[in-house]
Amino acid sequence: MSLPDPIAKLVGSLTTLPGIGPRSAERIAMFLVQSEVNEVKQLAEAILQARERVGFCAVCGSLTETSPCGYCRDPRRESGLVCVVERPVDIFSLEKSGTYRGKYHVLGGKLSPVQGVEPENLRIGELEKRLMVEPIRELVLALGTDVEGDATSYYLAQRLSRPGLTITRIAHGLPAGTGLEFADELTLSRALEGRRELK
Ligand code: ZN
Numbered sequence: 740m741s742l743p744d745p746i747a748k749l750v751g752s753l754t755t756l757p758g759i760g761p762r763s764a765e766r767i768a769m770f771l772v773q774s775e776v777n778e779v780k781q782l783a784e785a786i787l788q789a790r791e792r793v794g795f796c797a798v799c800g801s802l803t804e805t806s807p808c809g810y811c812r813d814p815r816r817e818s819g820l821v822c823v824v825e826r827p828v829d830i831f832s833l834e835k836s837g838t839y840r841g842k843y844h845v846l847g848g849k850l851s852p853v854q855g856v857e858p859e860n861l862r863i864g865e866l867e868k869r870l871m872v873e874p875i876r877e878l879v880l881a882l883g884t885d886v887e888g889d890a891t892s893y894y895l896a897q898r899l900s901r902p903g904l905t906i907t908r909i910a911h912g913l914p915a916g917t918g919l920e921f922a923d924e925l926t927l928s929r930a931l932e933g934r935r936e937l938k
Contacts (some may be wrong), residue, residue: 746772773927795827798869800845800862802827810843818842819876823866823895824919825849825883832919833881836927841879844869849882859890861900870899879934880908881919896937907934 742750746768753764771779795801796808803809810816810830821839824830825848833839838918846861869875880895882888896906919927 757867795845798865799843800827800847800865801830801843813838819874820879821866821869821875821877822879823872824881825888829881829919832922833927833931836924836931839931840926841877844878846882846891849887850894851887858894858898863895866899870901870904876903877905877907879931880906880937881931882908883919892937906937907935908937 741747742765749768749771750761750764750807753767756764759767771782777778792803792804794804794806797806797809798811799808801805801808801810804831817840821844822833822839822841823846824833825846827845830843830845833843840860844862844866846863846866848856848861850856850858850861866878878895878899880892882891892908896908909930922930
């Protein structure tokens with residue numbers, strides 16, 4: 740017996756989400772079609788609202804309801820310190836660690852010749868513009884610890900090098916080959932504290 744068409748469609752949509760395989764998608768779909776209509780409406784509405792109200796900060800590239808975002812506008816944050824991350828979700832990981840008090844810049848990925856990600860596909864030009872207008876004295880590179888994260892860090896260290904700017908990279912100790920979201924708060928705090936200059 741095959742699934743009723745609307746359920747099959749729902750399963751198809753759910754499997755496009757990150758971390759949701761076919762079996763989880765089926766479980767969620769089955770759960771939803773047996774839930775109260777109002778609860779499903781609330782969920783659908785929450786998804787739509789989040790999508791419609793949240794966009795990218797024009798300065799740092801984080802996810803925000805207002806651009807510039809709260810991090811960029813916060814006068815208590817050290818404006819000379821900018822942490823460079825791959826994705827907006829990394830900001831939430833660093834914020835949870837509670838020790839970082841600077842600003843952010845989201846690259847939007849990392850260099851990957853295999854997947855066709857070239858420097859112009861990342862928000863590097865935007866970062867160069869910030870270096871010209873903001874009083875930035877240190878860039879902390881907090882990219883993943885895999886081969887692409889390494890390559891991207893060295894590329895950035897060379898391209899962005901200029902007088903008066905220190906470029907550091909967070910210490911290793913993050914799980915190898917993973918992103919920041921898999922590191923616990925203490926590991927992230929230590930990785931930040933133990934950052935080293937890249938030359
Ligand atoms: Zn921002």
